[in-house]
Amino acid sequence: MDYSYDNVVPNFRLDGRLAILTGGSGGLAQVISRALLAQGADVALIDMNLERTQNAAKELLAWGHDTLKGKHESPVGQVSAWACNIGDAESVEATFTSINEHHNNIADLLINSAGYCENFPAEEYPAANAEGIMRANGLGAFFVSQSFARPLIQNNKKGLIILIGSMSGTIVNDPQPQAMYNMSKAGVIHLVRSLACEWAKYNIRVNTLSPGYILTPLTRNVISGHSEMKEAWESKIPQKRMAEPKEFVGSILYLASDTASSYTTGHNLVVDGGYECW
Template sequence: MTDYYSYENIVPSFRLDGRLAIITGGSGGLASVISRALVAQGADVALVDVNLERTQAAAKEVNAWAVENQKHWASTSSYIPKVSAWSCNIGDAINVETTFLAINTEHDNIADLLINTAGYCENFAAEDYPPTNAEAIMKVNGLGSFYVSQAFAKPLILNNKKGSIILIGSMSGTIVNDPQPQCMYNMSKAGVIHLVRSLACEWAKYNIRVNTLSPGYILTPLTRNVISGHTEMKDAWESKIPMKRMAEPKEFVGSILYLASDSASSYTTGHNLVVDGGYECW
């Protein structure tokens, strides 16, 4: 009974010491914040994206940030995590499997945390949506989410090791955005949410938890570029958000750490965690 009520047993830890995280979309705005948060909690990180040069630059920045900020977690650990950069097209299953195996070899560890931020959106009226574009976005957003999950899970299953998968979905997987037309993006993200439920059920026996984090509008550099000079778009979006603003990337760190933590979210799997400033409430 004493052990049950011990501090360590009751209070969740968000430390990730000894863990290896793979972050796809590794050079993007959301990944830039998430990677720093994971490093601060002690995890080694492999950044994965299509453009190797841009990803290497992102990894270099995270490494420099870790050295500069190590004093903040020095009382917990003196270890400065390793951050590596990799080029990979997540819409190519063979490329994904080869890359993920190479990551495990390079880090001399089996990745046990996957955060899939890779994906994109484009706007076409449904009646005019080009078939080649429709196929391409489904291959990356939809099949890509499956390919990275599969390649990540296989070594864990073979080595009887638990893990956590966090696929970035979107509120667009459960609502229809306005005013922009983006039916294929919405379809792909709805698929991601249900893929997570399916994988969570199949892989629970292997102690692999699978969850979705579905953001609302995020003020990443890409989004800032989209709304630059288009105040009507920004106003339209924010008018539908009860909090009347878009999110900063850092506002998703707590959700990521919760889903990544073995103690905080040990009984959470198959869940779609929506963080949208209340958008879906209206």
């Protein structure tokens, strides 16, 4: 066996790779996109609002030029911003085609963090809302995976998909009623298993990262003035706190690495501070 350094120690660099990150202006994406850029990837951000996404791209690029020098020397890749409703298959296909053309490369890393949650008692859940959340969280995850995989398959190029799920795909949160969100994320987890099996022959790995409660700006706004909600959530977490977005970077880089996770596919990586243990 070859026990050379390069054969034993995983490499988390992403030089030469093009990463597509949906939900690109969100709190989790702000941290993940910086980690991707720091590891040498070009990054295409996708979100619903073009102006907000363009601002996120400008901030990311400025961060790269300010940070990736000296002790942290690294090439600063290209960054682009795109508006797309991932629940619309035609829009997704057109956007992904344009991204590959713009970057003169075929994207080989997809991180789908787009999605949302809303709370209604199950017996009162409006049909239109139920359809909307399933289209965004469920079908959207499928559509972006399709449009990402097609050019890879056509060009015999390997790739990696990380769909952001949730611990809500395997447990029921309390006290908030969110049946349709839970259903959508359970669907994402099983979609990943299905795609991993179908696309293994194309050397496309597919995994889920399922976070617990994250202190994103959106979550902070939700719990602002509702200390009882925060206390209820944290009381069910063995670590007794919610996660900071940066605590998911290691998991993303592990799954994105061709060496660290080369034999990992179809897996649901739960990072929840131990919530599911109780």
